Amino acid sequence: xxxxxxxxxxxxxxxxxxxxxxxxxxxxxxxxxxxxxxxxxxxxxxxxxxxxxxxxxxxxxxxxxxxxxxxxxxxxxxxxxxxxxxxxxxxxxxxxxxxxxxxxxxxxxxxxxxxxxxxxxxxxxxxxxxxxxxxxxxxxxxxxxxxxxxxxxxxxxxxxxxxxxxxxxxxxxxxxxxxxxxxxxxxxxxxxxxxxxxxxxxxxxxxxxxxxxxxxxxxxxxxxxxxxxxxxxxxxxxxxxxxxxxxxxxxxxxxxx
Amino acid sequence: xxxxxxxxxxxxxxxxxxxxxxxxxxxxxxxxxxxxxxxxxxxxxxxxxxxxxxxxxxxxxxxxxxxxxxxxxxxxxxxxxxxxxxxxxxxxxxxxxxxxxxxxxxxxxxxxxxxxxxxxxxxxxxxxxxxxxxxxxxxxxxxxxxxxxxxxxxxxxxxxxxxxxxxxxxxxxxxxxxxxxxxxxxxxxxxxxxxxxxxxxxxxxxxxxxxxxxxxxxxxxxxxxxxxxxxxxxxxxxxxxxxxxxxxxxxxxxxxxxxxxxxxxxxxxxxxxxxxxxxxxxxxxxxxxxxxxxxxx
Amino acid sequence: xxxxxxxxxxxxxxxxxxxxxxxxxxxxxxxxxxxxxxxxxxxxxxxxxxxxxxxxxxxxxxxxxxxxxxxxxxxxxxxxxxxxxxxxxxxxxxxxxxxxxxxxxxxxxxxxxxxxxxxxxxxxxxxxxxxxxxxxxxxxxxxxxxxxxxxxxxxxxxxxxxxxxxxxxxxxxxxxxxxxxxxxxxxxxxxxxxxxxxxxxxxxxxxxxxxxxxxxxxxxxxxxxxxxxxxxxxxxxxxxxxxxxxxxxxxxxxxxxxxxxxxxxxxxxxxxxxxxxxxxxxxxxxxxxxxxxxxxxxxxxxxxxxxxxxxxxxxxxxxxxxxxxxxxxxxxxxxxxxxxxxxxxxxxxxxxxx
Numbered sequence: 001x002x003x004x005x006x007x008x009x010x011x012x013x014x015x016x017x018x019x020x021x022x023x024x025x026x027x028x029x030x031x032x033x034x035x036x037x038x039x040x041x042x043x044x045x046x047x048x049x050x051x052x053x054x055x056x057x058x059x060x061x062x063x064x065x066x067x068x069x070x071x072x073x074x075x076x077x078x079x080x081x082x083x084x085x086x087x088x089x090x091x092x093x094x095x096x097x098x099x100x101x102x103x104x105x106x107x108x109x110x111x112x113x114x115x116x117x118x119x120x121x122x123x124x125x126x127x128x129x130x131x132x133x134x135x136x137x138x139x140x141x142x143x144x145x146x147x148x149x150x151x152x153x154x155x156x157x158x159x160x161x162x163x164x165x166x167x168x169x170x171x172x173x174x175x176x177x178x179x180x181x182x183x184x185x186x187x188x189x190x191x192x193x194x195x196x197x198x199x200x201x202x203x204x205x206x207x208x209x210x211x212x213x214x215x216x217x218x219x220x221x222x223x224x225x226x227x228x229x230x231x232x233x234x235x236x237x238x239x240x241x242x243x244x245x246x247x248x249x250x251x252x253x254x255x256x257x
Numbered sequence: 258x259x260x261x262x263x264x265x266x267x268x269x270x271x272x273x274x275x276x277x278x279x280x281x282x283x284x285x286x287x288x289x290x291x292x293x294x295x296x297x298x299x300x301x302x303x304x305x306x307x308x309x310x311x312x313x314x315x316x317x318x319x320x321x322x323x324x325x326x327x328x329x330x331x332x333x334x335x336x337x338x339x340x341x342x343x344x345x346x347x348x349x350x351x352x353x354x355x356x357x358x359x360x361x362x363x364x365x366x367x368x369x370x371x372x373x374x375x376x377x378x379x380x381x382x383x384x385x386x387x388x389x390x391x392x393x394x395x396x397x398x399x400x401x402x403x404x405x406x407x408x409x410x411x412x413x414x415x416x417x418x419x420x421x422x423x424x425x426x427x428x429x430x431x432x433x434x435x436x437x438x439x440x441x442x443x444x445x446x447x448x449x450x451x452x453x454x455x456x457x458x459x460x461x462x463x464x465x466x467x468x469x470x471x472x473x474x475x476x477x478x479x480x481x482x483x484x485x486x487x488x489x490x491x492x493x494x495x496x497x498x499x500x501x502x503x504x505x506x507x508x509x510x511x512x513x514x515x516x517x518x519x520x521x522x523x524x525x526x527x528x529x530x531x532x533x534x535x536x537x538x539x540x541x542x543x544x545x546x547x548x549x550x551x552x553x554x
Numbered sequence: 555x556x557x558x559x560x561x562x563x564x565x566x567x568x569x570x571x572x573x574x575x576x577x578x579x580x581x582x583x584x585x586x587x588x589x590x591x592x593x594x595x596x597x598x599x600x601x602x603x604x605x606x607x608x609x610x611x612x613x614x615x616x617x618x619x620x621x622x623x624x625x626x627x628x629x630x631x632x633x634x635x636x637x638x639x640x641x642x643x644x645x646x647x648x649x650x651x652x653x654x655x656x657x658x659x660x661x662x663x664x665x666x667x668x669x670x671x672x673x674x675x676x677x678x679x680x681x682x683x684x685x686x687x688x689x690x691x692x693x694x695x696x697x698x699x700x701x702x703x704x705x706x707x708x709x710x711x712x713x714x715x716x717x718x719x720x721x722x723x724x725x726x727x728x729x730x731x732x733x734x735x736x737x738x739x740x741x742x743x744x745x746x747x748x749x750x751x752x753x754x755x756x757x758x759x760x761x762x763x764x765x766x767x768x769x770x771x772x773x774x775x776x777x778x779x780x781x782x783x784x785x786x787x788x789x790x791x792x793x794x795x796x797x798x799x800x801x802x803x804x805x806x807x808x809x810x811x812x813x814x815x816x817x818x819x820x821x822x823x824x825x826x827x828x829x830x831x832x833x834x835x836x837x838x839x840x841x842x843x844x845x846x847x848x849x850x851x852x853x854x855x856x857x858x859x860x861x862x863x864x865x866x867x868x869x870x871x872x873x874x875x876x877x878x879x880x881x882x883x884x885x886x887x888x889x890x891x892x893x894x895x896x897x898x899x900x901x902x903x904x905x906x907x908x
Contacts, residue, residue, distance in 0.1 A: 004364050005465065011357030016376065018354065019436065022391035023380040029391075034797045041797055056605070078275040085272030089264075094272055096539060097279040100287075103490045103538035105511060107518045108290055108531040109283075111620050116286035118621030135282040138275055140438070140487060147483035148445045151476070167267065181448045185374070185441035189487075192381045192437065203617060207579050207624040208604045216384050218584035218607035220766055232383035239382050243375065298892045301637035303619030332900075336907055393767065397776045419715060421776075422762045500721070504762040508906040519612035520723055521899035522619075523892070 030229035047230040054227065057215060061235055064195050064212040067126060071133035072191035078134070079141025079190070080183050086142060087149040098139045109136065110203030117204065124206025132204045133194040140193065141186030148182025195239075294528035295319040302522040323529045333513065333530065337537070340509040343424075344492040347431040351439040351488050352481065354432065359443035359480075360473070363450070374444060378437050385434070389501050392430060396421040396502075422504025430498040435491065439484035446480025447473070482549045490538045510534060577602040578830040581614065581625040583817075586678075588846040595837050601830055610765075618643050626825040627834060632667045632816040633887050635674045644673045644820050651832040654839035657859035662816060667886070674818035675835045678847045679854035681884060682725050682813040683873060684806035685768075685787030690716075690778040691804075698806030701733035704781050705752050710759035718771065719781040721763035723902035724887055725813060726753060729781060732810045738885045741894060750901050754908055763906070769793065772803050783815070784873055788852025805873030811883030816856065848874070 033044040051057060082098055085091060101109065113132045114124075122128055156178070160170040176183075198213040205214060212235065216228050297305040297318060309318045327333055362373040380388065395402050398419065407417040420426055450473065458468045496511030510530065517527030578599070584607040592603050606625070608614045611634050618628075618638070630638060638644050649655065649671075655663070658676050668674045684698050694712045696703060703709050704719055719726055728738035730749035740746075761777060769786050771777035773793035780787070784805060791803035819838065821831045837843055841859025848855045848864050854874055855864065869875055876884070890898065 004361060008357055008361045008364070012361035015354050015358040015436075015440075018433070019377065019380050021395060022388045022433070023383060025391035025394055026383050026387050035793060078278055081271050082275035085268065085275070089268045089272060091268075091272060091276075094276055095543070097276065097284060099486075099490070099539045099542055100535055101279070101283050102487070103494070103535045103542075104287065105494045105496075105514045105531045105534060107515050108528060109287065111518060111524070111616065112286035112290040113282070114617070114620040114622060115289050116282075118623075119289075124622060124624070131282055135279065138279060142275070143483050143487055144442045144445055147442050147479045148449070150446075150479035152449070178449075182442075182445040185445045188374070188378050189438060189441055192378055195382060196385045198385065202613065203620065203622075205606070206622070207606060210606055213384060213386075214607065215584075216386055218609045220386060220390075228384065228387055232387050235384075236379060236382045240375070240379060298895075299619070299641075300892055301619075301641050301889070302615045303641075330900075332904060332907060336903075339907075390767070390770070393771075394774075397771075397774070399774065399776055422715075500765075501767065505757050505760050505906075512906065513903050516723075516899065516902065518616055519610065520902070521895050522612070522615065523896060523899060524619075526896070526899075 026229050027233050029226050030233045032226055035225055047226040048234075051227050051230045051234070056210075057212075057227065057231055060210045060212045060215040061231055063126060063209060065235070065239070067129050067133060067211060068191050068195035070130050071137055071194040072187050074130075075134045075137035075190045076141050076183060076187040079138045079186055080145050080179075082138060082142035083145025083149065083182075083186075086146045098142045100139075101136045102139045106136075106197075106199035107203075110200040113200065114203040124204060125209040128204045128206065129201055129209065129211070132200050133197060136197075136200065137190035137193055140189045141183075144186040144189065145179060145182045148179045148185075152178060191239075195235075290524075290528045291532065293524055294323055294532055295321070296525050297322075298523045298525055304524055323525045326526065327529050327533065333510070336508070336510045336513060337533070340493055340495075340511065341537075343428065343431065343509060344489050344495075346428055347435060347492045348439075348485050348489045350428065350432045351435055352485065355436060355439040355443055355484065359440050359447050362440075362444050363447035370448070374441070377440050381434075381437055385497070386501075388433075389430060389498070392426075392433065392502065393421060396426055396429075422502065422507075424503070424506055426502040426504070427499050427507040430502045431492050431495060434498065435488040438487040438491075442483035442487060443477065443480045446477050446483075450476055478549060482545060486542045486545065490542060493538050494534050576600070577604050578627070578827055578834055579604045579606075579625045580627045580629070580834070581606055581608060582627075582629050583607060583609070586629070586817075586847075586851065588850050591838075591843050591846050594843070595834060598837065599830055599833050601827075603834075623822070623824055624826070625822050626827050626831040628820050628822060629677055629817055630820065632665065632674065632676075632818050633889050635668050635818060635820060637889050638820065639668070639673050643823050645823050645825065645828065646672050647675065647821065647835070648828075648832060652836045652839070654836045654859075657839050657841055657844070657857050659856050659858050661881075662856040665816075665886075667888075668818075674820050675839060676856040677817045677819050677838065678844075678851075679814060679816045679856055680783045680785045681807065681854065681873065681876070682720070682729070682781070682783055682815070683787070683808065684779060685772060685782050685784075685790060685803055686779040686806055687772065687775060687777075687801050688804045689801035690775075694778075696779070698779075698804075699809050701729055701808045701810050703779065703806070703808075704760075705730060705733050705756045707755060707759065710756060713779055714759045715761050716776075716778040717760055717780065718762045718764040718768045718777055719760055720783075721765040723898055726763075726781070726905075727898065727901075728813050728885075728887060729808075732808070732812065735810070738811075738813055739888045741890075743897065746897070746901060750905060753905055757905070757908070773797060773799070775799060775801065785851050785853050788874070805871060807873045807876065807880060809883075811885060814854075814884035814886050816886060 030047055031043050032040055033042040082094060085094055086098065117124060117128050157170050157174050160174045165173065196213060198217055201211050202214060205211065212231065219228060293304055296307060297320060299305045305318065307318060308315055362370055365373060394400060397403065398421065403420055410418065454472055455468050458472050463471065494511040495509060496515045499507035499509050499512055514527055514530045517523045517530060578601055580603060582605050596603055611631050614628060614630055615634060652675065655675065662676045664670055684703060686698055691698060696709055696712055704717065727746070727749050730752045731738055731740050731745060733752060734745065734748055736745050768777060768780045768782050769790045772780055772790035787803060787805055794801060794803050819835045821828055825831055839857060841857060842863050844855055844857035845860035845863030847853050848860065848868060852868060852874060
C-alpha cells in the first residue's frame with residue numbers, strides 16, 4: 001500500500017517547483033532574441049545556430065562530459081568501497097580522509113593539487129582534472145553508501161555465504177543489489193559535482209583543456225550571451241538522453257534489478 | 258567467525274584502494290599547504306623560499322605569525338560564527354524541503370522512482386553561474402514574482418520587500434544549490450523501509466503523524482545525518498553564493514579565504530583560515546556522528 | 555559499466571590531436587579579441603591559435619605562482635608586469651621583430667612599469683568610472699561627474715539600493731582615495747583609514763559589491779548607477795539598446811580623476827613558440843587589428859594608427875577618448891608589497907564584514 005497523503009503531494013510539488021523555477025528562466029532565455037539575457041524580447045533559434053558554429057564551446061562541453069563520466073565512474077567504485085570499509089571496519093584514518101576533501105576550501109585544494117602536479121611532473125590537462133575531481137567526489141559517494149548500509153539486514157549476506165557463495169559472489173549477488181539506490185545516488189552526485197566544478201578545475205586545467213564552467217565563467221565577466229543558456233540546456237538534454245538510453249538498454253540498470 | 262587475518266585482508270582489500278587514492282591525490286597535495294600555513298607569503302605572490310641562508314648556515318624559514326594573526330583578531334573568528342549560522346540555517350531549510358520530497362519519491366511506484374530522482378538532479382547539470390543569474394532575475398525588483406508578492410503584501414497593508422542582495426537571498430541560494438545533497442541520501446535511506454512496519458503500527462492504532470514520528474523518522478536518521486553532513490560541510494565554506502546574491506551584507510569566511518588566495522596573494526594566511534575551517538567542519542561532523550550512534554543505542 | 559565505456563569511446567573518437575605543433579597558445583581574457591582578427595592571424599601565420607581564459611589578473615598570478623606552464627602569451631594588466639618579470643615568468647621581447655611598436659602612442663610606452671618595454675607591448679585600456687541609466691539619473695537629478703555620487707550619503711539617499719560598486723579592494727579603495735583628494739597609490743595608513751570610513755558610511759546605500767553582474771543589472775534597469783569598468787559600461791549600453799529599453803547607459807568620468815588600466819601582451823619564459831608569439835604581438839599592434847578591439851568591446855586604444863579605423867560613434871564618446879586635461883588626471887595602480895597587501899586585506903575584510 002502506498003502511503004502518499006495529499007500533504008506529501010503538495011510539499012513534493014513545492015520542492016520540484018523550487019528546483020525548476022530558475023531552470024525555466026535558463027531555458028526560456030536560450031530562445032530570447034537579445035544578447036543580454038535581462039529582458040524578454042522575442043523568440044529565436046539564433047543562439048543554438050551560433051552555438052553549433054562555436055567550436056571552442058562545443059569542445060569545452062565535450063571535455064566536461066568526458067571528465068564527469070570518468071570521474072563519476074571511478075569515484076563511484078572507490079567511494080562505494082570506502083563506504084563499505086567505513087561501515088564494516090573500525091578505521092581511524094579513512095573517515096577523516098573521506099570528510100576532509102568535502103570540508104576543505106576548494107581554492108586551497110585547487111592550489112595544492114596544482115603545486116602537487118607540477119612537483120611530481122603530471123602534465124596539466126584532462127587527466128589532471130579527472131584525478132582531482134575523483135579526489136573530491138569519493139567522499140560524497142562514500143557517505144551516501146554508508147548511510148544506505150546502515151541498518152541493512154546482514155543475515156542475507158551471511159545466508160549466501162553459508163550456502164557456499166564466495167565473498168565476491170555474496171557481494172555481487174546479494175549486497176550490491178540491496179545498496180544500489182545508494183550507489184546510484186552517489187554516482188549522480190559525483191557526476192553533478194564534476195560537471196559543474198569551477199574552482200578546482202581552473203587550477204588543474206592545462207593548455208587547451210578547457211571545460212564548460214571555465215568557459216562560461218570567463219565569458220560572463222565581460223558579456224554574457226544566451227549562447228551560454230543554449231549550451232547549458234543542450235548539455236542537460238544530452239546527459240539526460242545518455243542516461244535514459246543506458247537505462248533503456250538494460251532494464252532496471254539504474255537500480256540494478 | 259572467520260579468523261582475524263582473513264578479516265584484516267578483506268579490510269585492506271576494500272578500504273585500501275580508496276585510502277591509497279586519497280593519500281596520494283588529497284593528503285599529499287594538501288600537506289604542502291599545511292606546511293605553507295607556517296611560511297611567509299612571497300613578495301609578488303605564492304610563497305617565499307622555504308630555506309634561507311645567512312652567515313650562520315641554512316635555516317628553515319617558518320613562523321607561527323600567521324596563526325597569531327588569526328587568533329589575535331576577533332574579526333576572523335566572528336566570520337566563522339556567522340558562516341556557521343548560515344550553514345546551520347541552510348541545513349534546516351534543506352531538510353524541511355527535502356524530507357517530503359524524498360518520502361514522496363520513495364513511496365511512489367517503483368517504475369516512477371528513477372525518473373523522479375533524475376528530475377531532482379537534472380537542473381544541476383545546467384551551469385551553476387547561469388542558474389544563479391536566473392535567481393537574480395527571479396528575485397530582482399522588476400520580476401513578476403516579486404511584483405506579485407508585493408501586491409499581496411500591500412493588500413495586507415505590509416510594505417514592499419526587497420529580496421535580492423539580502424541575507425535571505427544568500428540562504429535561498431545556499432538551500433537551492435545544496436538541495437540534491439539532502440534529497441539523495443534521504444531517498445537512498447527511505448527507499449529501503451519496509452511498508453509492513455507502517456501497517457503494523459497502524460494495526461496498533463497509531464495515527465498518521467505517530468506513524469511518521471515514531472517509525473519512519475527514527476529509521477531514517479542515518480539518511481538525515483548523511484544529508485546534513487553533505488549540506489553543512491560545503492555550505493560552511495561557501496563563497497560563490499554570498500558573492501553573487503549577498504549584496505553588501507552576505508560575506509562569509511569562504512569569501513575571506515578566496516580573497517587571501519587571489520586579491521591579497523597571501524597563501525599562508527589563506528592556508529591558516531582553511532585549516533581552521535576544515536578542522537572545525539570535520540570535528541562537528543564527527544561529533545554529530547558520535548551523537549547519532551549514541552542516540553541509536 | 556560496459557555502456558559507460560562505450561559512451562566514453564564514442565566521446566573520445568575524433569578527439570583533436572593534442573600535440574599539434576604549429577599552434578600559438580594564448581592565455582587571455584574571454585571576449586577580448588574579435589573572431590575575425592584571430593581568423594586573419596591564423597591565415598597569415600598558417601598556424602592555429604589556441605586560447606584559454608582567465609577572469610581576473612589575480613587568477614592568472616595564482617596559477618602561475620603554483621607553477622602552471624605551457625602558454626606562449628599572457629595578457630595581464632600593466633601593473634602586474636614588473637612582478638611577473640621579477641618572478642622570472644617572462645622573457646624579453648625582441649624589438650627587431652616588432653616594427654609596429656611605432657604605432658603606439660608615446661605616453662603608453664616606456665612607463666615606469668616596464669622601462670623600455672623590455673617585456674610588454676600595449677594591448678588595450680579601460681578606465682574605472684561611473685556608468686548610469688540616463689533616464690533615471692535625469693529624473694533624480696544626481697551629478698555623475700564626481701566620486702561623491704557613490705560616497706556622499708546626501709547624494710546616495712536618492713539612489714539607495716539601486717547602485718553597485720566594484721567588488722575589488724584595489725579599485726574601491728582607489729576611488730575613495732581619489733574622492734578624498736589623494737593619489738590612487740597612496741600608501742599612508744592614515745589615509746587608508748580615512749578611505750575605509752568613507753566606504754563604511756556609504757555602504758548601507760549600496761545594493762551590492764559586484765565584480766561582473768552589473769552589466770546585466772544596468773541593462774535590465776534593476777540598477778541605475780554603477781562603479782565599473784568603461785568596457786563593461788559600453789557592453790551594458792549595447793545590451794540596453796538591443797533590448798529596446800527606453801533609456802541608454804552613459805559614462806560618467808569623475809572630475810577628481812580615476813584609475814586607468816592598460817593591458818599588455820607579454821611572452822612566457824618557456825614559451826614553446828616565441829616566434830609565433832612575436833608575430834602575434836606585432837600583428838595586434840597593427841592599426842586595423844587594434845581598432846577592432848575598440849569597435850567590439852569599447853576599449854580605449856593606445857594605438858594611434860588605429861584611430862582612423864574606429865567607428866565615429868565610438869570616437870565621439872568622451873569617456874573612451876578623454877581630452878588631454880582629463881587624461882592627465884588618470885592614474886595607473888601600482889602593485890603593493892606583501893606587507894601592504896596584508897594591511898589592505900585586513901581593511902577590506904572589515905569593510906565587507908561590517
